[in-house]
Amino acid sequence: MTGSDQIGPLRTSRTVSHRARTMAGRGEVPGPAPFPMTSPRSGWTRPVISPLMGHIAVVGVGYVGLTTGACLAKLGHTVVCGDVDEARVANLSKGEVPIVEAGLDQLVRDGLRSGNLRFVVGAATAAEGAEFIYLCVPTPQGEDGSADLSYIESAAREISSVLEEGAIVVNKSTVPVGSAKVVERVLGRPDVSVVSNPEFLREGSAVHDFLHPDRIVVGADDPNAASRVAALYLGVPAPFIVTDPASAETIKYAANAFLAAKISFVNAIAAVCEAVGADVTDVVLGIGSDKRIGHDFLRPGPGWGGSCFPKDTRALVRIAEDAGYDFDLLRGVISVNSQQHARVVDKIRDAAGGSLDGVVVGVWGLTFKARTDDLRDSPSLAIIEALRREGAVVQGYDPTVERELDGIQLCVDPYEACAGARVLAVLTEWDDFRWIDPEHVGELMSARQVVDARNLLERPAWQRAGFTYQGIGR
Ligand code: UGA
DSSP: OOSSOOOOSOOOOOOOOOBHHHHHHTSSOOSSOSSOOOOOOTTOOOOOOOOOOOEEEEEOOSHHHHHHHHHHHHTTOEEEEEESOHHHHHHHHTTOOOSOOTTHHHHHHHHHHHTSEEEEESHHHHHTTOSEEEEOOOOOBOTTSSBOOHHHHHHHHHHGGGOOTTOEEEEOSOOOTTHHHHHHHHHTOTTSEEEEOOOOOOTTSHHHHHHSOSOEEEEOSSHHHHHHHHHTTTTOOOBEEEEOHHHHHHHHHHHHHHHHHHHHHHHHHHHHHHHHTOOHHHHHHHHHTSTTTOSTTOOOOSOOOTTTHHHHHHHHHHHHHHTTOOOHHHHHHHHHHHHHHHHHHHHHHHHTTSOOTTOEEEEEOOSSSTTOOOOTTOHHHHHHHHHHHTTOEEEEEOTTOOSOBTTEEEOSSHHHHHTTOSEEEEOSOOHHHHTSOHHHHHHHSSSOEEEETTSOSOHHHHHHTTOEEEOSOO
């Protein structure tokens, strides 16, 4: 556990699952309940939900804050988003969204037009007069793997004196277990509640995920505060998990760690498939059809990346370690992921004939996954760095990347990336790549070698065009 204000062992959870929609209507859940129902335990009563719209402040307009603000405005609330970045605030106030996120531009423009959404400079300016203050600031990784809480703490310090009596501060950022207590301490405002309400938004489909979540988790010591936060989500059809802050914070880390484990597992199975001559696509179909396993997050690839899984898995290992538990399993999940980058490099080296020195490699896809412009902790960049260390010359193309990147010759289209290349590596699963004519690509390259690290291309078509095709696990 990080932070100086550690909390004790997890308390008995007070978990209630029910539908926001139902709560909005009659305050009763008609049977049969579609979601697991557990009886309320001590201290928790089913919330009385008022249909009043809240006045909300969102602190930090990165991926999470901007999506949260725009979606809450869409639900009818009045939202003021505050950020330290003046240029970003000015652009957002004109409806210019700086990130690639499906549907977000429209929501921001709708919010500005209706007056439900505003952008201001500074956390305190946003928080003034707000009933709810969502903290959506970054929690970068500290040098020892733990999450760095300094942004959260300084936001809490900044808003403390302007908060209305009875206001609720909502932790949306992914924060170590015990952070709600840290925020309470920094705020120094016993009249203000701190609630944990973790996000489960995937970049690229964050708006959809916000408005159609699998569940909404609210962690609060004060049942009344939990009810008030739950009431903000009226109209969002999802079960609520209402629990204590430490459990809510743990749910967020455990969910990301489990998903990362699923991917590492399938990448390890892919390695086994290659060794025994099986096809991972069929194996995944076979295991995913078991409802207990499911098909989601079983796509083999170059390893997981992004701003969340790498940071959160390492942070959870650290949280567990600090609490006296050696999370060996999760360390294995992380290590399989690093090996996966190396396995893709091995395939590219093999395709180049055993050495990468002076070899031109064409790379399709730089972002950590498709439908985003985010390059943070992208497996593609880690693989490119390894290729360059061995002397390869990398020509890269990505539909959302325009700025120059160190050591990569950035190309204007996928064809230019292949010009004169001995190997083509597909590292991000952009749909655009799937339909490219392999014959045309082959004419541009100096050899017909392709490493498809996302199993995206239609293998027979590439083989017919004379390519030696290497996928993952097949
Ligand atoms: C992830 C979680 O999915 C969200 O629920 C969570 O809210 C978010 O982190 C967060 O903590 O904020 P995200 O980082 O946007 O969302 O990306 P994912 O879609 O989860 O993908 C993560 C990585 O796993 C990507 O590199 C992706 O290519 C890879 N992946 C995913 C696979 O290799 N195989 C799969 O089957 C799925």
